[in-house]
Amino acid sequence: MTADLEHFRADTRAWLEANCPAEMRQPMRSEKDACWGGRNFTFQSPAQKQWLDVMAGRGWTVPDWPREYGGGGLSAAETKILKEEMAAIGARPPLTSFGISMLGPALLKFGTESQKKHYLGQIARGEIRWCQGYSEPGAGSDLAGLQTKAEDAGDHYVVNGQKVWTSYADEADWIFCLVRTSTESKHGGISFLLFDMESPGVSTRPILLISGNSPFCETFFDDVKVPKDQVVGEVNKGWDVAKYLLGHEREMISGMGLGGERKALGAAVGPIEDPLLRAEIATFDVDALAFAAMSERFIDQLKAGESHPAFPSVMKYAGTELNKRRHELIMAAGGSDALEWDSERSNKGKAPRDWLRTKANSIEGGTSEIQLGIVAKHILRLPGA
Amino acid sequence: MMTLTDDQRMLADSVAPFMAEEGAIRAQLRHWRDIGCRDGFGHGLWKQFAELGLTGILIPETQGGAGLGMVEAGVVLEEVGRNLTPSPFLTTAVAAVRALEGSAQAERWFPGIMAGETVAALAVDEGKHHDPARVALEAKRSGNGFTLNGTKQFVVHGASADIILVAARTAGAAGEREGLTLFAVERGMAGLGVDNAALVDSSKAAHLTFDQVTVDADAIVGEVDHGWAPLSRALNAGRAGAAAELVGVASGASAMSLDYLRQRKQFGKLIGEYQALQHRAAHLYGEIEIARAAALKAAQLLDAGDPRAELMVSVAKAKAARVAALAVQEGVQMHGGIGMTDEHDIGLYMKREAVLGNLFGSATFHAGEVARISGY
Numbered sequence: 001m002t003a004d005l006e007h008f009r010a011d012t013r014a015w016l017e018a019n020c021p022a023e024m025r026q027p028m029r030s031e032k033d034a035c036w037g038g039r040n041f042t043f044q045s046p047a048q049k050q051w052l053d054v055m056a057g058r059g060w061t062v063p064d065w066p067r068e069y070g071g072g073g074l075s076a077a078e079t080k081i082l083k084e085e086m087a088a089i090g091a092r093p094p095l096t097s098f099g100i101s102m103l104g105p106a107l108l109k110f111g112t113e114s115q116k117k118h119y120l121g122q123i124a125r126g127e128i129r130w131c132q133g134y135s136e137p138g139a140g141s142d143l144a145g146l147q148t149k150a151e152d153a154g155d156h157y158v159v160n161g162q163k164v165w166t167s168y169a170d171e172a173d174w175i176f177c178l179v180r181t182s183t184e185s186k187h188g189g190i191s192f193l194l195f196d197m198e199s200p201g202v203s204t205r206p207i208l209l210i211s212g213n214s215p216f217c218e219t220f221f222d223d224v225k226v227p228k229d230q231v232v233g234e235v236n237k238g239w240d241v242a243k244y245l246l247g248h249e250r251e252m253i254s255g256m257g258l259g260g261e262r263k264a265l266g267a268a269v270g271p272i273e274d275p276l277l278r279a280e281i282a283t284f285d286v287d288a289l290a291f292a293a294m295s296e297r298f299i300d301q302l303k304a305g306e307s308h309p310a311f312p313s314v315m316k317y318a319g320t321e322l323n324k325r326r327h328e329l330i331m332a333a334g335g336s337d338a339l340e341w342d343s344e345r346s347n348k349g350k351a352p353r354d355w356l357r358t359k360a361n362s363i364e365g366g367t368s369e370i371q372l373g374i375v376a377k378h379i380l381r382l383p384g385a
Numbered sequence: 386m387m388t389l390t391d392d393q394r395m396l397a398d399s400v401a402p403f404m405a406e407e408g409a410i411r412a413q414l415r416h417w418r419d420i421g422c423r424d425g426f427g428h429g430l431w432k433q434f435a436e437l438g439l440t441g442i443l444i445p446e447t448q449g450g451a452g453l454g455m456v457e458a459g460v461v462l463e464e465v466g467r468n469l470t471p472s473p474f475l476t477t478a479v480a481a482v483r484a485l486e487g488s489a490q491a492e493r494w495f496p497g498i499m500a501g502e503t504v505a506a507l508a509v510d511e512g513k514h515h516d517p518a519r520v521a522l523e524a525k526r527s528g529n530g531f532t533l534n535g536t537k538q539f540v541v542h543g544a545s546a547d548i549i550l551v552a553a554r555t556a557g558a559a560g561e562r563e564g565l566t567l568f569a570v571e572r573g574m575a576g577l578g579v580d581n582a583a584l585v586d587s588s589k590a591a592h593l594t595f596d597q598v599t600v601d602a603d604a605i606v607g608e609v610d611h612g613w614a615p616l617s618r619a620l621n622a623g624r625a626g627a628a629a630e631l632v633g634v635a636s637g638a639s640a641m642s643l644d645y646l647r648q649r650k651q652f653g654k655l656i657g658e659y660q661a662l663q664h665r666a667a668h669l670y671g672e673i674e675i676a677r678a679a680a681l682k683a684a685q686l687l688d689a690g691d692p693r694a695e696l697m698v699s700v701a702k703a704k705a706a707r708v709a710a711l712a713v714q715e716g717v718q719m720h721g722g723i724g725m726t727d728e729h730d731i732g733l734y735m736k737r738e739a740v741l742g743n744l745f746g747s748a749t750f751h752a753g754e755v756a757r758i759s760g761y
Binding site: 279281283290293301369376379380384385 | 655682704
């Protein structure tokens with residue numbers, strides 16, 4: 001077993017060495033260097049496309065998905081080795097996608113065989129870029145209060161309503177969307193629909209954020225026709241799918257607290273002359289390095305089937321609050337340099353824009369207060385929670 | 386893997402009921418406190434630790450011990466912390482054993498430790514704050530041995546100890562790691578003054594005065610001028626162990642508070658129904674899990690001899706101290722008036738945290754260590 005894994009590691013290392021373009025081993029300068037794939041995606045370079053193609057060819061964009069759905073069919077141990085070997089040469093992720101991190105796991109669990117065959121392969125190859133239609137103007141923390149309705153019109157549904165905070169809706173090809181198919185029950189009247197964003201009646205409008213960027217949109221549906229075989233799971237049982245998917249989203253967002261690495265912040269921000277700031281950063285590093293240990297333990301417990309189903313809420317809450325603190329401290333360490341908004345010197349205001357962006361971390365995917373409520377109810381079992 | 390092995394789980398399953406029954410607050414902590422015990426712990430219980438094989442937990446199998454590691458010691462200490470069980474386990478079976486291992490002194494002291502007959506103490510601090518590199522207690526060569534002059538404080542179990550491991554300066558200046566030597570000083574030496582002080586948590590720690598205390602060269606643990614190696618082994622084990630015990634203290638206080646939230650009614654509702662308290666309890670839960678993971682990681686790295694262990698030990702000690710402080714403060718506050726009474730146990734958790742949080746370096750000391758080790 002161990003010998004097999006060592007063999008796998010050696011093969012993987014050699015293959016990555018031969019196939020990962022040098023350009024794809026450079027650190028990403030910004031979110032814009034990510035490869036999102038999809039019908040409308042413009043590759044930043046031939047190397048970016050080549051890297052996606054060779055990885056997708058092996059199923060390694062989604063290494064632990066089954067082979068028949070476009071995955072690599074790797075075991076958990078092999079997947080870990082692949083990630084370690086990619087990290088060792090600084091390889092960028094070949095594909096960043098909500099299809100991989102959110103929809104895919106839900107389809108694997110709830111999708112029909114033909115849905116899995118059709119959609120998972122497209123996700124694995126980076127052909128279709130997905131967006132998530134969850135929140136509505138009147139349904140944020142109280143997500144199950146959503147009003148966008150899908151009416152049964154015989155062989156299809158007719159969708160009307162509005163979504164908000166739809167990440168990259170203006171660049172996405174398809175949407176996975178929560179809609180109301182019954183008003184008889186709040187949680188039991190929701191269905192999980194997939195449809196093409198080019199369907200007649202779909203329109204989007206970007207939302208300008210305090211960071212000056214527009215990663216989110218408002219999305220409008222006006223008599224959008226959706227075939228009935230595009231429901232995931234049972235009709236009126238979409239809340240189960242939604243909750244499962246939110247668990248994955250929370251894990252992904254909580255991982256941002258690590259900033260992709262476990263090095264001390266104090267070593268990254270350069271010399272700190274102010275002793276009080278140094279002390280604050282050291283206190284932060286204690287919390288961040290301790291959280292990194294919990295992330296590692298969480299993953300091991302997940303694999304061993306020992307994790308409480310509500311534990312992603314603990315990770316999400318702690319990870320996002322930590323990430324906000326990290327950027328508060330980066331701003332403090334940056335002084336007036338970190339206040340510049342668009343100069344080249346400041347990399348177009350990267351520090352303040354990143355700082356402002358992190359303020360959404362504890363709102364999106366369920367606010368910190370929602371997470372604490374989930375922990376109080378499902379883990380601590382406090383009365384009336 | 387950061388999950389416990391089957392053996393480690395079995396150890397936890399056997400130690401938990403032992404500590405909850407034999408080591409319970411009423412049976413031990415309150416008992417010894419209320420009769421004014423000089424030691425602050427019961428020798429009978431320490432014998433029971435020995436019968437369970439716990440006193441030799443870190444001692445190699447070749448020397449008759451269990452040959453286990455810091456992860457297992459941490460499993461025991463979490464239960465010790467949860468029940469506020471007073472014992473010399475941390476100082477003797479963890480810190481002192483790590484200092485003595487591999488030295489000529491080991492053969493002399495390990496049998497007594499394994500039998501639950503020997504108590505050991507670590508004498509490092511000289512001022513009110515922990516800072517081992519600043520050790521100034523002087524040890525001068527005289528004849529075949531050394532003469533020690535100076536003072537120590539916060540020597541936990543110092544008045545009860547059969548052997549005190551004393552960090553002394555044989556060369557260099559205060560602030561330097563080189564030039565320290567670790568001595569195993571036996572009780573009752575001429576010139577050794579012991580002032581036994583009761584601490585806030587009813588444990589005992591001594592102020593020691595060394596006035597021309599003469600020891601043989603064979604009292605040296607490790608090498609002359611290179612005492613930093615055994616000293617830091619002892620301190621890192623002590624710190625990781627204290628972190629695990631603090632996690633236990635936090636868990637015990639938190640469990641007690643959660644019980645109270647589920648029982649106490651005000652304004653016609655259980656107070657646990659109020660969101661103001663639910664969110665604080667949920668926040669605390671997450672913090673305790675983080676501290677537990679950090680303590681486990683530190684123990685694993687120590688057991689693996691990993692060079693990152695020193696950093697993680699400081700992370701764990703600092704984090705566990707902060708989290709336990711939060712747990713006991715929330716504990717007393719959530720209990721309201723009853724939490725201020727001596728009759729209720731929650732206040733005992735607050736007192737224990739105060740001592741453990743400072744032992745082998747406070748949270749701020751270890752945050753400073755994290756900065757230093759990380760290069761800023």
